Amino acid sequence: MKKIFFILAACFIVSAAQAQASLEQRQEIRMQRVHDYLTRVVAAADLNKENEFGDTPIFTAAQNGDVNAILKYGSQSVSGSFLLRQGKNGNNVFHVARNAQTFQALARMLRKFYPQDYKIKIHQMMNQRNNLGETPVHAQINYGRADTFRIAFPYTDLYEKMMSVKSKLDKGGVLAKVTLATEADEVIKMSKDASGRTIAQAARDNISAPGMDRVAAFFARNASYL
Numbered sequence: 001m002k003k004i005f006f007i008l009a010a011c012f013i014v015s016a017a018q019a020q021a022s023l024e025q026r027q028e029i030r031m032q033r034v035h036d037y038l039t040r041v042v043a044a045a046d047l048n049k050e051n052e053f054g055d056t057p058i059f060t061a062a063q064n065g066d067v068n069a070i071l072k073y074g075s076q077s078v079s080g081s082f083l084l085r086q087g088k089n090g091n092n093v094f095h096v097a098r099n100a101q102t103f104q105a106l107a108r109m110l111r112k113f114y115p116q117d118y119k120i121k122i123h124q125m126m127n128q129r130n131n132l133g134e135t136p137v138h139a140q141i142n143y144g145r146a147d148t149f150r151i152a153f154p155y156t157d158l159y160e161k162m163m164s165v166k167s168k169l170d171k172g173g174v175l176a177k178v179t180l181a182t183e184a185d186e187v188i189k190m191s192k193d194a195s196g197r198t199i200a201q202a203a204r205d206n207i208s209a210p211g212m213d214r215v216a217a218f219f220a221r222n223a224s225y226l
Helices: 002-046 057-064 067-076 100-113 118-126 136-142 146-155 157-171 173-181 183-191 199-205 212-222
Strands: none
Touching: 057 067, 067 100, 100 118, 100 146, 118 136, 118 146, 136 146, 136 199, 146 157, 146 212, 157 183, 157 212, 199 212
């Protein structure tokens, strides 16, 4: 009888020890997850801190064309809000992107954080104007950066309106005359920055920049009235 008692007691002790170990293991895992979460939260908070020039880390990375930093910030953060903010002079990150690779990395991060609303978010940002009345495409053309034009322009309201007008003008006749007298004027207004210069004029003014001749040719083919 005593042997049975000791066996049962030993089994109970082992079971209790295993249960305690399992509980401690679960607590350890939970604490590690909390630590990981807090670490990510701190990293995300840092992403909204401005340096002495008024730029957050993502703006600095975009300006420098640092794709690795952009991807790193995206992996550290639990929220994409740091991508959506406007910086100094009303710019968003796409206004200041250094080149096409930078532009694509920013778009990739935007898609990561907003997979369902990506088209809405990038459309909003592509149409956002800074204090100079520039959308990101305007700013990139004014910088003489033709390589971002092909990527960015299709996301703008200007592109949609311009191509709609082109399709009507191509049909000729009365419709073309009416369109040129009405809707084309709307495209001209949309294409201007605060200085009054159209995006096509900006392309022609920067014709010596690499690839800008193709941008100017694009506007000549599709919106010669600009």
